[in-house]
Amino acid sequence: MESVTLNNGVEMPMLGLGTFKMKGYEVVHRALDAALTQGYRSFDTATVYQNEADIGRALKELLPAHGLTRGKIFITSKLAPGDQGAAAAEAGCRRSLAALDCGYLDLYLIHWPGRQGWKSEDSRNAECRRQSWEAMEGLYRDGKFRAIGVSNYTAGHLRGLLAHCRVMPAVLQVEYHPRLVQSELRAFCSEAGLHLQAYSSLGTGHLLEEPGVRALAERLDRTPAQVLLRWALQQGIGVIPKSTDPQRIAQNARIFDFHLSEEDMQTLSGLHSGTRYCWDPHTVV
Numbered sequence: 001m002e003s004v005t006l007n008n009g010v011e012m013p014m015l016g017l018g019t020f021k022m023k024g025y026e027v028v029h030r031a032l033d034a035a036l037t038q039g040y041r042s043f044d045t046a047t048v049y050q051n052e053a054d055i056g057r058a059l060k061e062l063l064p065a066h067g068l069t070r071g072k073i074f075i076t077s078k079l080a081p082g083d084q085g086a087a088a089a090e091a092g093c094r095r096s097l098a099a100l101d102c103g104y105l106d107l108y109l110i111h112w113p114g115r116q117g118w119k120s121e122d123s124r125n126a127e128c129r130r131q132s133w134e135a136m137e138g139l140y141r142d143g144k145f146r147a148i149g150v151s152n153y154t155a156g157h158l159r160g161l162l163a164h165c166r167v168m169p170a171v172l173q174v175e176y177h178p179r180l181v182q183s184e185l186r187a188f189c190s191e192a193g194l195h196l197q198a199y200s201s202l203g204t205g206h207l208l209e210e211p212g213v214r215a216l217a218e219r220l221d222r223t224p225a226q227v228l229l230r231w232a233l234q235q236g237i238g239v240i241p242k243s244t245d246p247q248r249i250a251q252n253a254r255i256f257d258f259h260l261s262e263e264d265m266q267t268l269s270g271l272h273s274g275t276r277y278c279w280d281p282h283t284v285v
C-alpha cells in the first residue's frame with residue numbers, strides 16, 4: 001500500500017475506504033472485514049455519516065482477527081457542519097472520539113466551510129470556522145488528533161485559514177474526478193504543502209458509464225473504477241472509494257500494479273466539464 005508523508009511527518013495511505021451512506025453494523029462489519037483482507041489500512045468517516053460508533057466497534061473486533069493493532073490503521077473523521085463554533089466544535093470532536101472509541105484519530109477534518117442552519121452568504125461563517133479550527137488545534141496539541149485538515153474548502157477559504165492558523169492544515173479533501181479537474185486548487189495545495197485527497201472519484205458512480213472511461217478500461221483490461229482511481233493516484237491525489245460490496249472493495253484496491261500513459265491521463269483530464277455531483281462550496285463566504 002502506497003502512502004504519503006503529510007506536512008507534519010504523519011504517514012497516510014493513498015487509498016482508504018470511504019463510508020458515506022454505509023449504514024448498519026452488519027454492513028459496516030462486512031465492508032471493513034473485506035477491506036482489511038484486501039490491504040486497506042485507512043478508513044474515512046464523518047459525524048454526519050452516523051456510522052462512527054459502528055466503525056469503531058467493528059474495528060475493535062476485526063483488528064485482532066486480522067493480526068493488526070490500532071497503530072497499523074489510519075482513521076479519518078470530520079466535524080459536522082452543525083458543530084461549527086468554539087464550544088460546539090470542541091464538543092463535536094470529543095463526540096467523534098468517543099463514538100469511534102479508539103484512543104485518538106489519525107486525521108480530523110472540518111467537513112464544510114459553513115455552519116449548518118446559516119445561509120451561505122452569512123458573514124459569520126468565516127469567524128465560526130476559525131473558532132472550529134482553533135478547537136481542533138487544541139485537540140491536536142493534546143495528541144487526540146495526529147493531523148488536522150479541511151474538506152470542501154475553496155482556495156479562498158484556504159487562504160483565510162492559512163492567514164490565522166497556528167497548526168498548518170495537513171489535508172484538503174474535495175470532490176475530484178475527470179469531470180471536475182480542480183487544477184488550480186491542486187496547484188494551491190502543492191505550493192502550500194497540503195495533501196489533496198479526492199472524494200467521489202467515480203463521480204458517485206456516473207463516470208463508470210462514461211464512454212471514454214469505458215473504452216480506456218477495456219483497452220487496459222481494467223475496470224472503469226480502477227482507471228478513475230489510478231488517474232487520481234498518478235497526480236499524487238489520495239482516494240477513498242466507497243463500496244459495501246466485497247468484490248468492488250477488492251477491485252478498487254488493485255490500482256497500484258498498472259500505469260496510465262501520459263496520453264491516457266490527458267484523455268481522462270480532457271473530460272473536464274466542471275460537473276459537481278456533490279456540493280459546491282464556492283457560495284460559502
Ligand code: A2P
Binds near residue numbers: 201204225240241243
Ligand atoms: P456500492 O457500495 O454498492 O459498491 P463515489 O466514491 O464516487 O462516491 O462512488 C461510490 C459509488 O460507486 C457507490 O454507490 C458504490 O456502490 C459504487 N462503487 C464503488 N466501487 C465500485 C466499482 N468498483 N464498480 C462499480 N461501482 C462501484
